[in-house]
Amino acid sequence: MAVQSEGTPCWADAMFTDLEGAKRFYGEVLGWTFGESSSEYGNYTQAYADDKAVAAIVPPMPGQEGQSQWCLYFASPDADATAGKIRENGGEVLMGPMRVSDFGTMVIAREPSGAVFGVWQGDTHEGFEATATPGAYCWAEVLTREPEKTDAFLSGVFPYRMKEMADEHIDFRLFDVGADAVLGRMRMGEEFPPEVPSYVSVYFTVDDCDAAVARATEGGAVLRFGPMTSPFGRFAALTDPQGAHFSVIDITTAEGETPRFKDA
The missing domain is CATH 3.10.180.10 (2,3-Dihydroxybiphenyl 1,2-Dioxygenase, domain 1)
Structure with a gap:
């Protein structure tokens, strides 16, 4: 690898x-x-x-x-x-x-x-041995209350090209490495309680989002959002029994038109 x-x-x-x-x-x-x-x-x-x-x-x-x-x-x-x-x-x-x-x-x-x-x-541990397969990492988004600071920081530290969603009602950006989108950034709105700080939401791939959510909630997790079907897959956001936020996504179940992005 x-x-x-x-x-x-x-x-x-x-x-x-x-x-x-x-x-x-x-x-x-x-x-x-x-x-x-x-x-x-x-x-x-x-x-x-x-x-x-x-x-x-x-x-x-x-x-x-x-x-x-x-x-x-x-x-x-x-x-x-x-x-x-x-x-x-x-x-x-x-x-x-x-x-x-x-x-x-x-x-x-x-x-x-x-x-x-x-x-x-x-070095000898290069990172993920698999991605975008059931159980493996798939995607991540920085959820922030101060997107201007986050955008300037990330583009200053890493060689990213930024693209913003061409929808004035949604404050969402993609960060590209070469031709590949590797990270998202979303402004935290009123749907996030004020005590929740900015954080990185990590998405793990599952073969059935609804079934994964059912297993998670039965195991003591709290469902925060979804399940919802998007152009990128059916996903849900959860908090595990010990308070860690994470998301699950079935990338094989996608519906809708892919959003348009423009250079930021």
């Missing part, structure tokens, strides 16, 4: 106080199986879909306990240089750059509107 182009989402992980509970929940909802926990790396545990590494879960380090959340990592050829760009563009480096054995180098950061994300300079 080739190393992803700079700025492309390449990995996702989340901290869970109840690691076994997270295994049960995501195993049931997404069909994940799990590798052995690595005590050398804080019981970091990889998740697999059809024997392909698709994400990881880990218990919080002492002092980092709090609401669980998914962290999306963006590929970088030079994590130190990217950390510098994060600071130069008004972001905050929360951790790193930190070498993780021979796996790669990581950075955890916060963009100016508050969404936390990661940077990964892959």
